[in-house]
Amino acid sequence: MTSIAIIGAGPGLGLAVARRFGREGFSVALIARSRDNLDRLTAELRESGVTAAGFTADVRDPASLSNALAQAGPVEVLQYSPRPAREFMLPVLDTTAGDLIGPIETSVYGPVTAVHQVLPGMRALGRGTIVLVNGASAVRPRAAVTGTSVAFAAESAYAEMLHDALRPEGIHVAQVIIPRGIGGGEPSHEPGVLADLVWAQHVGRGEFRTFAAPLD
Secondary structure: OOEEEEEOOOOOHHHHHHHHHHHOOOEEEEEEOOHHHHHHHHHHHHHOOOOEEEEEOOOOOHHHHHHHHHHHOOOOEEEEOOOOOHHHOOOHHHOOOHHHHHHHHHHHHHHHHHHHHHHHHHHHHOOEEEEEEEOHHHOOOOHHHHHHHHHHHHHHHHHHHHHHHHHHHOEEEEEEEOOOOOOOOOHHHOHHHHHHHHHHHHHHOOOOEEEOOOOO
């Protein structure tokens, strides 16, 4: 049984993606900071017949993230979608160099660490999918959320270079942009619909960047 690892797993998109891939026969590795959160999510998945396990890690701690992914075993699909902290979203004139450390650790060092951990297993399988989930500031910077705008732009650049470098090996790298956040009453932004979009990236192996909905 192949597996999907979801970094930043929560009760919204993370759980919906886990269910979607679970229905297709994937085992699920959920990675998040809170053990209580992981226990609740894995119990819910197991009750619905999905093989699931939870592993604690902080994406800002490379050693803990690498260890969690190593425990998850061979990973065919990696979703990187940790929720940015509120303190990352300061106005541009209030943002200091120190304020950018957290966003960069989360959105650059974290993905790089995760990719290097799972890539050998994907190469051994001869296939794989890496999906990075971002908000609209990844492609349209906003002065009101400077940390995520800067860090998401760097994450986007890294992911696009990965897409080009790994495509010849049968490993697909995709970025899913979700404008205006998850839910909010927009049908296209509901977790189940977004999970279908992530599944489509895995099976369709299309373009690098996909939008859940048009930007405003």
